[in-house]
Amino acid sequence: MKEEIIIAGFGGQGVLSMGKILAYSGIMQDQEVTWMPSYGPEMRGGTANVTVILSDKKISSPILSKCDVAIILNQQSLDKFEESVKPGGVLIYDPNGITRIPSRKDITVCSIAAVDIAAEIGNSKGYNMVVLGAYLKMRPVVTLENVIKGLKKSIPERHHSLIPMNEKAIAAGMEKIEIKNSL
Amino acid sequence: MAEKILMKGNEAIAHAAIRCGCDGYFGYPITPQSEVMETLMEEQPWETTGMVVLQAESETSSINMLYGGASCGKKVMTSSSSPGLSLMCEGLSYLAGAELPCLVVNVVRGGPGLGTIQPGQGDYFQACKGGGHGDYRMIVLAPASAQEMYDFVDLSFELAFKYRNPAMILSDGVIGQMMEKVELRPMKPRWTNEEIIKNMPWATTGKTPDRKQNVITSLALDAAVHERLNHTLIAKYKQMEDEDVRFENVQCEDAEHVIVAYGCMARICESTIEMARKEGIKLGLLRPITLFPFPKKEINRLVPHLKSMMSVELSTGQMLEDVQLAVNGRIPVNFFGRLGGIVPSPEEVLEAFKNSINK
Structure with missing residues (x-):
C-alpha cells in the first residue's frame, strides 16, 4: 500500500493540521509517513498545501509531481493541482467558492460541501474534519479507530474534550460526500 | 520498542539536544529553522536537565557564546539558516583555530544574499571548504530524514569532542520542515563538572595548583608555534578522513x-x-x-x-x-x-x- 495525497486550500482552513492528523493516523496503523508542507508567506493568508504519503514501505521522495488523491479547498488550488492527479485517482473538492468545476474525466471527482455541513452540525471549526471524513469514505487507508488515536496525538491534551465533536464532523463528511462522476 | 512521534526535522533537533545532554543552545530566529528554538522554549529544558536556552541578540553573539561555553568543556550548540551562518563564519574560524568542540546546525535556504526562504543546498562550499578564514575544516553531517536530524545531534557532539573541532549539521528546508516518525533515544544526563574536569583536561574549568593554566586562544604570533598549530589541525582532518567517513x-x-x-x-x-x-x-x-x-x-x-x-x-x-x-x-x-x-x-x-x- 502506498497512498500519495495533496491537500490544498487557503491558510487557516486547517489544511496542514488535517494532513498532520492523517499522518499521525498512519503512524497509529504502523505505516511509514511523510508530511511536507508549503511553508513561508503562504501561512500568512495565501494558499497553503501539504503532501502526505502513507506507505507500508520506507518512503523515499517526500516530494511528488503526481498524486493518488487531491483534496482541493479553493479555486487557485484546483487550477494548480487538478492535473496532478494520476489517471484513475480521486479529486475531492469543496464547491464553496469554486467557479470552475473539475473537468477531468479519467479520475473520480467527488464534492463535499464542508462549509455548509460544518455549519449545520454547529461546528464550523470542524471544517477540515468534515473534509477528512469525506476522504476516508473514498479511501479507507486508515481505520476510524486509528484516526481517533491520531487525533489524540495531534491535539494538545487540554483540548481532548473536543474529540467527540471532531468524530461527529468526520462522520458527517463520510455521510455527505457526493460522487460526481464514477469511473 | 520506544514510541514513535510525528515531528519536523527542526523539532527533532531540539528534542535530541535536550535528550543527549546538551548544556546550552544559543540562537537567533530565521526561516526555515525557527522551530528549533521554538521547540526548546516550549520544552523548557532549564527546568528539567538544566540546559540553557537563550535567544541571543544576533547570530554573531550566538557563535561567540558557543566559544565561551565550549572553552569551559560544555556541550553547546546553535542553529541558523544560510544568511545567519554567514554572520557566524568569523566565529567558526576562531572556534576551529582554538580547537573547540561545538555543534552548528544550518537548515539551508536558497542564496546568495537574503535569497529565498525555500530550500537550497548552496552552502556546501561554505560548510566544507571554509566560510571563515584560514586553513580549517569542520565535520559536516548531512541528514536525509527527521530521524537522522535527531540522531546526528548526539553523533555530532561525539565527533566534535573526539576531535576538539566544530561539527556542523548541514540540512535544508525540506528536511527541516518535513514531518516524519522519530524515535526518541534514551535520555543521557549532562556531564557533571567532575566529568568535564576529568575528560576535558584542556578546558578552562578553574586552575588547580597541580597543573599549568589552560589558555584557549587561536592567536599564535610565534611563527614556529603557529605552523605547528596548523600541522596539528591538518593531522586531525586527516584522521577524520581515515576514521569517520560515512555514506550510504x-x-x-x-x-x-x-x-x-x-x-x-x-x-x-x-x-x-x-x-x-x-x-x-x-x-x-x-x-x-x-x-x-x-x-x-x-x-x-x-x-x-x-x-x-x-x-x-x-x-x-x-x-x-x-x-x-x-x-x-x-x-x-x-x-x-x-x-x-x-x-x-x-x-x-x-x-x-x-x-x-x-x-
Whole structure:
C-alpha cells in the first residue's frame, strides 16, 4: 500500500493540521509517513498545501509531481493541482467558492460541501474534519479507530474534550460526500 | 520498542539536544529553522536537565557564546539558516583555530544574499571548504530524514569532542520542515563538572595548583608555534578522513551509472533510482552522510565499474567539484541542479539523467 495525497486550500482552513492528523493516523496503523508542507508567506493568508504519503514501505521522495488523491479547498488550488492527479485517482473538492468545476474525466471527482455541513452540525471549526471524513469514505487507508488515536496525538491534551465533536464532523463528511462522476 | 512521534526535522533537533545532554543552545530566529528554538522554549529544558536556552541578540553573539561555553568543556550548540551562518563564519574560524568542540546546525535556504526562504543546498562550499578564514575544516553531517536530524545531534557532539573541532549539521528546508516518525533515544544526563574536569583536561574549568593554566586562544604570533598549530589541525582532518567517513549506498553494486546526492535530494533521487530500475536502467545512488570528510575512497572503489556519475544538488554545482576530484577524469561526471527554492521531482531528475547519458 502506498497512498500519495495533496491537500490544498487557503491558510487557516486547517489544511496542514488535517494532513498532520492523517499522518499521525498512519503512524497509529504502523505505516511509514511523510508530511511536507508549503511553508513561508503562504501561512500568512495565501494558499497553503501539504503532501502526505502513507506507505507500508520506507518512503523515499517526500516530494511528488503526481498524486493518488487531491483534496482541493479553493479555486487557485484546483487550477494548480487538478492535473496532478494520476489517471484513475480521486479529486475531492469543496464547491464553496469554486467557479470552475473539475473537468477531468479519467479520475473520480467527488464534492463535499464542508462549509455548509460544518455549519449545520454547529461546528464550523470542524471544517477540515468534515473534509477528512469525506476522504476516508473514498479511501479507507486508515481505520476510524486509528484516526481517533491520531487525533489524540495531534491535539494538545487540554483540548481532548473536543474529540467527540471532531468524530461527529468526520462522520458527517463520510455521510455527505457526493460522487460526481464514477469511473 | 520506544514510541514513535510525528515531528519536523527542526523539532527533532531540539528534542535530541535536550535528550543527549546538551548544556546550552544559543540562537537567533530565521526561516526555515525557527522551530528549533521554538521547540526548546516550549520544552523548557532549564527546568528539567538544566540546559540553557537563550535567544541571543544576533547570530554573531550566538557563535561567540558557543566559544565561551565550549572553552569551559560544555556541550553547546546553535542553529541558523544560510544568511545567519554567514554572520557566524568569523566565529567558526576562531572556534576551529582554538580547537573547540561545538555543534552548528544550518537548515539551508536558497542564496546568495537574503535569497529565498525555500530550500537550497548552496552552502556546501561554505560548510566544507571554509566560510571563515584560514586553513580549517569542520565535520559536516548531512541528514536525509527527521530521524537522522535527531540522531546526528548526539553523533555530532561525539565527533566534535573526539576531535576538539566544530561539527556542523548541514540540512535544508525540506528536511527541516518535513514531518516524519522519530524515535526518541534514551535520555543521557549532562556531564557533571567532575566529568568535564576529568575528560576535558584542556578546558578552562578553574586552575588547580597541580597543573599549568589552560589558555584557549587561536592567536599564535610565534611563527614556529603557529605552523605547528596548523600541522596539528591538518593531522586531525586527516584522521577524520581515515576514521569517520560515512555514506550510504543504494543499489550501487551492479550499477552502470551512479547519482551522488545528499540531504533532501538523496531522498528524491532514491525514487529516481526506483523508477530507473523499473525501466531496466542500472542506476545507483551514493549518499554522502559526511560531506567533510567526503567519501572519496568509496567513489574511487565504484568508478572502475561505472560509465558515468551525476551530482544532483539544489545548487549550481558545488559537491560536483568533490565528485570530480575523486573521479579524477576517469569517467564523465554530469550535473543536475535546480535553484530558487525549486525542488525537482524524481521524474525530472530521471529525465535529466537520461539526457546526460544520451548527449
